[in-house]
Amino acid sequence: TAAAAAAIEVGGVKIARDDVVKEDDPTNNVPDTIFSKIGLQLHRRDSHPLGILKNTIYDYFDKNFAGQFDKFDDLCPLVSVKQNFDDVLVPADHVSRSYNDTYYVDSQTVLRCHTSAHQAEFLRDGHTHFLVTGDVYRRDSIDSTHYPVFHQMEGFRVFSPDDWSDSGMDGTAYAAADLKKTLEGLARHLFGAVEMRWVDTYFPFTNPSFELEIYFQDDWLEVLGCGVTEQEILKKNGRTDHVAWAFGLGLERLAMVLFDIPDIRLFWSNDKRFTSQFSEGKLGVKFKPFSKFPPCYKDMSFWINDAFTENNLCEVVRGIAGDLVEEVKLIDNFTNKKGMTSHCYRIAYRSMERSLTDEEINNLQLNVREAVQNKLNVELR
Ligand code: FA5
Ligand code: MG
Numbered sequence: 482t483a484a485a486a487a488a489i490e491v492g493g494v495k496i497a498r499d500d501v502v503k504e505d506d507p508t509n510n511v512p513d514t515i516f517s518k519i520g521l522q523l524h525r526r527d528s529h530p531l532g533i534l535k536n537t538i539y540d541y542f543d544k545n546f547a548g549q550f551d552k553f554d555d556l557c558p559l560v561s562v563k564q565n566f567d568d569v570l571v572p573a574d575h576v577s578r579s580y581n582d583t584y585y586v587d588s589q590t591v592l593r594c595h596t597s598a599h600q601a602e603f604l605r606d607g608h609t610h611f612l613v614t615g616d617v618y619r620r621d622s623i624d625s626t627h628y629p630v631f632h633q634m635e636g637f638r639v640f641s642p643d644d645w646s647d648s649g650m651d652g653t654a655y656a657a658a659d660l661k662k663t664l665e666g667l668a669r670h671l672f673g674a675v676e677m678r679w680v681d682t683y684f685p686f687t688n689p690s691f692e693l694e695i696y697f698q699d700d701w702l703e704v705l706g707c708g709v710t711e712q713e714i715l716k717k718n719g720r721t722d723h724v725a726w727a728f729g730l731g732l733e734r735l736a737m738v739l740f741d742i743p744d745i746r747l748f749w750s751n752d753k754r755f756t757s758q759f760s761e762g763k764l765g766v767k768f769k770p771f772s773k774f775p776p777c778y779k780d781m782s783f784w785i786n787d788a789f790t791e792n793n794l795c796e797v798v799r800g801i802a803g804d805l806v807e808e809v810k811l812i813d814n815f816t817n818k819k820g821m822t823s824h825c826y827r828i829a830y831r832s833m834e835r836s837l838t839d840e841e842i843n844n845l846q847l848n849v850r851e852a853v854q855n856k857l858n859v860e861l862r
Contacts, residue, residue: 489520492557496520501559501586508588510580512800515592515618518630523748524614525554527761530736531632531748534671535614537764538634538730541670542612545663550636553599554614559586560593568601569686570711581790584618592618595729596635597686600710604718609639614732620792623799623809626702628745632732638663639715639725652724656709657689660726664693664707671739671764686711687727697738704738705730741767744833746804752834776807776831777839779846783859784821797856798828801848807831823862 488497501516503509526532535554542550565571566578576582577594584592593599596613603611613635621627638659645655661679668677676696680703684690687708694701707728715723733745740759742748747755747768754771795809806828813825828849830842854861 491520491522492555494557494559496557496559501592503587506587508585510620511584511586511592512796514799514803515584515629518616518749519558519592521749522555522616524616524632524634524732528759529748529756530740530742530759531732533759533761533764534732534736534739535634536762537671538667539612541667542636545666546610549610551603551608551611552614553603553611556599556613556615558593558616558618559590560598562589562591564601565591565593565595565598568714568717569597570713571685575685581792582620584620594619596633597727597729599635600637600686600727601714601718603637604639604715604720607719608637611635611637613637620796622791623795623806625744625807626734626737628733628748629796629799631745634730634732636663636728636730637710637725638727639720639723641723645724653689653709656724656726660707660709660728661691663726664705664728668693668695671735675738682706684708686714695738698743702734702738703731704734739765743768743770744807746807747833749804750833754834771834774832774834774836776829777837777842779828779830779842779849780812780825781828781846781850781853782813782823782825782862783853784862785824785859786857789824789857789859793857794826794853797852798849801852802828802830802845805830805832805837805845 488495496519498516501519502511502513523529524531524535527536539552571577583594595617596615599613615633616630617633618630621629640652640656645652648655668675678694680692680694682690682692684706687710690708692703693705694703705728707726710725710727715721715725733748736742758768759766798806798809808829810827811824812827816822830837830845850861853859
């Protein structure tokens, strides 16, 4: 389309559609649905829930750290494999590097899958306190809390030996305690009283590592990952003998809880009935659904092949149905005597903005079936 052909500019970098989407290049797996999101920068719209949230988090850090945190929110999402993975010690064989999980522009360039891709460069530039907000990209499953483009805010704080020498703790324990205190304070600043819990986890770039979960819609929802930065990252970037903490917040996840937004697709809506409900500086206004449109479920069964992955299926479905697809869920799975494996997926179609007609849904499903067969080479049953 004409819109897709025009170059956009992000963080001073001009990006044309053909620089990012290369159908004939096997080292490229970026579809037009993803390209169309680059440059929208929802987090830079002051009246959008993500912008309101970003600004409220800025307020918290400004107040509690006397403006020491440097803020960045306009960095180009095209980064090198080195920035996205090597600089943060992601092992060569880690799944997140695969074409199944990450959008590759070419073998050396990706759409960043996390804002941690910028840690090393800011450290090298001498920053000790910084917040980096940006759109991040991941091939993933489809449901109400996962979307292939979402937004993160990275926080990073460096300590020197003077900071912890009088505390009676070692640097790592000191940083871990400061990290938890800082993020619990942020959670209270955003939510007031809310049920939350810390869960131990693993990240290649931090040790120890934690996730914070918040109770939402009758379940625990993971809203951030964090930890004490691996020494190797500090050493390699000019901070020998220092310690640091880092966190990565999922902005949509926090905003869903704060504004009662039931589905992650809504953040991308241009419908006035969505956008007009939010205004600059107003945190926690509860979203009122325009009306509840019914979902429509369609099942599809096929024999898979060795190359089949659920992420590939979701990409094909989204390529046809766009934001009309709400969920793709495996509901049956068996292997026959010949060793052939069958999967049955249930696709939920629902618009956030209007009722879908039977004809429209039947057409979508027909096109989805055809695309799944042709692009994934599976045998429909
Ligand atoms: C990371 O991305 C780490 N870089 C976070 C980090 C930074 C850890 C610094 C330690 C130090 P993770 O993959 O868990 O971690 O993602 C972080 C958050 O992003 C999650 O907690 C969740 O809130 C959000 N998130 C992850 N995947 C999605 C998705 N598909 N859609 C929406 N939000 C998502
Ligand atoms: Mg996680």
